[in-house]
Amino acid sequence: MIGPPAPPVLLVLDLVCSGLGLLFAVALLRAGGRSWPLRLLALASVAAAGAFHLRTAAVLEAVAGRPLGTVLYLLLVTVACAAAVGAMLLFPAPGPGRTGGAGGAAVAAGIVAVVLGVAGTATAGTATGCVLFCGFLLPTAGLVALRSRLRAGVTGRPRARIRLLLCALAATLVVAAALAVVTALLVALDRPGLRLGDPAGPPVALLFWFARVAPTAVAGAALLAAGTGPRVRAAQHLFGRALAVTLVAAVAGGTVAVLCNALTVAGTGPVGAATLAALPVAATFLPLYLWTEAFVDRLLHGSRPTPYTVLAGVTALSRATTTDGPDLDRVAEGVGRGLGATTCRLTVYRTGLRDRTYAWSAPGAPEVPRAPATTDGDTLVRVPVRQGDEQLGEIAVDRDAVQGLRGEWRNLLPDIADSLGVVLHANRSAIELERQLRAALAHGERIAAARRDAVARMDTERRRIERDLHDGAQHHLVSLGLSLGLVEHLVSAGQPEQARDRLDELLRRVDGAESVLAETVGGVSSAVLAEQGLVAVLRDTLAASEPPVTIEHDGVPPDRRYPDEIGDTAYFCCLEAVNNARKHAAGAPVTVRITEQDATLTMAVRDEGPGFVPDPGPGTPPTRGRGLRNLTVRLGAVGGTVAVRSAPGAGTTVLWSLPLPAGWAPDDPVPPAPPAPAPAGVREQVRELVGTAAQVYAGTGHAPALARAAALLDRASGGADNDGVLAARSALGTLEEVLRAAQPGPPEAEHLRYGVERLRARAHELVESELAEALRRPGAALPGDLRASAERLLGRLGSGSRARLGLPADAGPDDVRRAAEHELARWQRLAGNPASTGAVRNAAPVLVRTCERLLAERPADPSPGPGARRGLTPR
Incomplete structure (x- = not known):
């Protein structure tokens, strides 16, 4: 494997390439940390710097001998090839994509690349082996391995890193192929300079020097892919x-x-x-x-996916949900999956409510917070979602999902956002309809609760009337019965004068009983108890009893006044106990004892009758009548207790105690109940509604009509009450026309509509004004006397209670009450009379409510003189 010595220029270039490989190995180790792909790339760079150096094989053979040097050299080549292929198989980190079909193909390609690279180096020499492995085999194996990772579903930043290294490998393979074609043509044209020092060597100079630089370029791409940030x-x-x-x-x-x-x-x-x-x-x-x-x-x-393919994926995901409206969680997931993103956040702007964010993150990616963060502007690309000129929300995905070299990538997310405008508008409409439905259901629930409350109040009032009749009126009726028995005895005894005096007394008692019955029906107040005191009122009430009732009040002055709930309870409990004594111990003396000690009011009613056994014992039903039950209910309401002490032949004592309020002093005057705040008049209520409507419809075509309605209310302020009601009716009609015409209206219009309906239901003045206007029209269907009575009750002669009832200005409260009761009974009979005409039946409910309002008022007594009647007054 040792060839002739290479020229010095080639050796210098060879040393420079090896030095670059060593420098990039150090950079990879410093930047990679514990990343095994980068460690393997660093190892491959060090091994390749030595394995593909032109003189490495000669040096090893000279130092270790020919066989051992050759083995060491091939081992070095094997390490370089295996480390490079291993880095490609694991890049950017061990994970999905290395197993299965694609993973198996990548491993097989890597093994083939290592085997061919080592075999080519061993048979054809260092230059040819370097060209074969670094120029062709390593890029091919890397392309197969990295493409298998992409097909395995890698997303987000790992995907971007893989694509970057893919591009470097593809560029290496393409440039190597181009250089191979050029080399082949130059060899065919017999051009010199294509061999590395050895004239008999292969003509691969261009490919060799490119192959020496290519691993450095691949390592640089991997180093660049390992970084983050803008x-x-x-x-x-x-x-x-x-x-x-x-x-x-x-x-x-x-x-x-x-x-x-x-x-x-x-x-x-x-x-x-x-x-x-x-x-x-x-x-x-x-x-x-x-x-x-x-x-x-x-x-x-x-x-690059098209907006249509992304939305088609959204539609496919939406089919899996059972909701009627668009599921924006599914929309965010569909957009994220269609773009290959790791993060997709869809935010919907809601008028008057907090923005709602729907977030999706790819499997294995960090969880995306629901609330939009303020520090992710560097990692997310935000695009507003609009429909027309209105911005409905925004969509944001990670920057890597829409980053590309060509300009069409920059338009991808805006195109998708334009298509999502209809979806977000449908979602906002569904939310608004749901909100209105909840408001309607809540309104209906309030109506049902009000009805239940009214029924409960009616039932409570019925029970109160029952107790008051039993405890109050019954006392007078029992007394009348006893007096009638005495009159009968006087007549049979031949004492007509005494009987006549008793009958006069009975007539006065009948008047008192009638007054008590009327007061019971109208509601009993504590005015007399607050004015005269408990002891004084009991004396007046029980003075004419037969037999007489003795009242003892040790240490309690006759004019001692107690809080309303304490005085009322003590008064009615005393009457109930006295009535029970008269009923069960006829003719026996009765004594009422009132004491006050340790912030407790104690009362006892004792009769000298035959007595009874309070607790008959087991097996015998207790003798607990309605009177004792009423006492228990009344006393329990204010924290009191009751006890009955009796024995055969020893009489009966009913004893109860009432705790006095903390901080109450006997000499303190009982303060009257604070007056309830007067409700705003109908004109002020309409003015408030019109003012709110003017703010809601400001700048629209309805603003002038609302301004005219407000001006009409302003002109009517300070005038007569009838003028104010008429102005309120006109302004309210204008507001109702605006609400009908402005459809669909803003969300605030629903609150206005509820306000108008509530005012129509509560403002009786408007109903009276409409009825009065109907009566003034020609051909009114009410007969003459009924029409005159109706117009008078509706305030034609004046808005005061005396004017409405046809009474003189100096009429007293009792006269007003009797007149109102008379008119109330009259119109109630007309409302329920089947012979009444339709006009009478339509007007009667309005006038009945008017009479009830007059009865509920407290007209001031214009001439309270010393002869004014003392007694319980209606509320």
């Missing part, structure tokens, strides 16, 4: 451009060299040969460069 990506882009230029230069230069030599042999002068050889190359240079650029682009970045 500078590395820019370097990769420039490297791809350089590879394209290198390929074009190799093909064009080789073609020119071959044609020039052929024309020179044919007898053409040097200048003419060069000119004629350059003409066809110049004519085909641009198409050649574009084709080469496209070829390099496909090697580096793969085939």
Whole structure:
């Protein structure tokens, strides 16, 4: 294997190439860290620097002897070839793609490359072996191995690294093939200078020096592929451009060299040969460069998918979901898979809500956060998604997925984003419809809750009336029954004068019972208890009892006033206990004892009747009647307790205690309940709705109509109430016309529509105004007297309660109440009378509600004199 000595120039070039290989080996070791592919490449660079040096074989044979030196040299060649092929099989890192069909083909190609490289070096010499392995076998094995990794599904940054090394290997193979063709033509033309020092050696000088530099170029591409960051990506882009230029230069230069030599042999002068050889190359240079650029682009970045193929993949994924609307998680996955990306993030802008992000990451890639990060601008390419002039969101993918040499890659993501505008608009519409559906369901739930609350309040009120009738009115009725028995006794005893006095007393008690019944139906307040005190009211109430009731109040002044809930409970519990005593111990004396100690009000009602056994014992049903149950319910509501003490022949005592509020002092006046804030008038409510609508429809064609409605409300402020209601009706009608005309409207319009419906349902003034206007039209269907009554109740003669009821201005609260009750009963009968006309039945519900509102009011007494009636007043 030892040939003649090479010329010094060749030895210097050979040493320079070996030195470059050693330098790149050091760089690979420093940059690779624990990466086995880069370690193997470094080992291959060191071994190739020695194995393919022209004098290595001679040196080893001279030092170790011919057989051992040859073996060592072939071992060095084997290490260089095996390390290089192993690096190609593992690059960029051990993982998927090394097994299976494609993986098996790559391993087989690598083994063949190693065997042929070592065999060629052993049989044909160092130069031929270097050309065979570094120029042809290693690029071919690397192309097969790396293509198998790509087909195995490698994505993201490893894919970009593989493509970069693929491009370098492809360029090496193409340049080697071009140089082989040029060498063959030059050999055919018998051109000198193609042999390396030995005249009898193979004419592979061009291929040898290229083969010595090619591993260094491949190592440089691997070193460049190992880096990250924007500078590395820019370097990769420039490297791809350089590879394209290198390929074009190799093909064009080789073609020119071959044609020039052929024309020179044919007898053409040097200048003419060069000119004629350059003409066809110049004519085909641009198409050649574009084709080469496209070829390099496909090697580096793969085939560019079309927006249609990406969206077709999205559609195929969407078929797997059962949702009615577009599944944007599937859309992000489809776009990411179609582009071969590792990260795809789709963000939807939602009006009035936070933006929603749908993210997808390739298997094995880091998890993509749902919230868009602010520091990923270097790694992601963002493109807005629009429909018309409105930006609906944005799509972002990793930069490697849309990086290419040609300009069409820069338009790929915008083209996909344009196609996704309809999808995002459909998603936003689905979200808005769902939100409106939830709002409607919530509105319906509120209506149902309000109905349940109304039913519960009605049931509570019914139970209150039942308890008050039992505890309050029953006392008067029992007393009346006892007095009637006494009158009967006086008449039978021949004492008509005394009987007549008793009958007069009975008439006054009937009036009192009637008053109590009316107050029970209308709601009992604590006004008298707050004015006179608990002891004083009990004395007045029980003074005419038969037999008389004795009230003892040790240490409790007669005018002592308690909080409303305590006073009411104590008052009604006392009446209930006295009534029970009269019922079960007729004629027996009754004593009421009231004491106060340790912040507790204690009351006891004792009768001297026959008594009973409170607890009959097991097997006997307890004698717990309605009266005791009412006491227990009332006292339990305020934290009180009740006990019954009785024994046969020892009378009965009903004892209860009520805890007084913390911090309450006996001499403190009981503060009246704070007045509830007056609700805003209908004009103010309509003004607020119109103001909100003016902000929603600002700058649209509806703004002038809303401005006129607001001006109408402003002009009506400070005027009569009827003018304000009429202005509110007109402005509300304008707002309803705007809401009907502006379809589809903005999201805020739904809140306005709910507000209008709520105001229509609650503002009784608007209903009264509409009815009053209907009554003023010619041919009103109400009879004369009913029409006059209806117009008066609707405020034609004045908005005050006395004017509406046809009473003089000095009428007292009792007169107002009786008149309102009379009108209420009248219109209730008309509403339920089957003989009433349709107009009467339509007007009666409105007037019934008007009467109820008048009853709920508290008109001030214009002339409260000393003869005003004392008693419980309706709320």
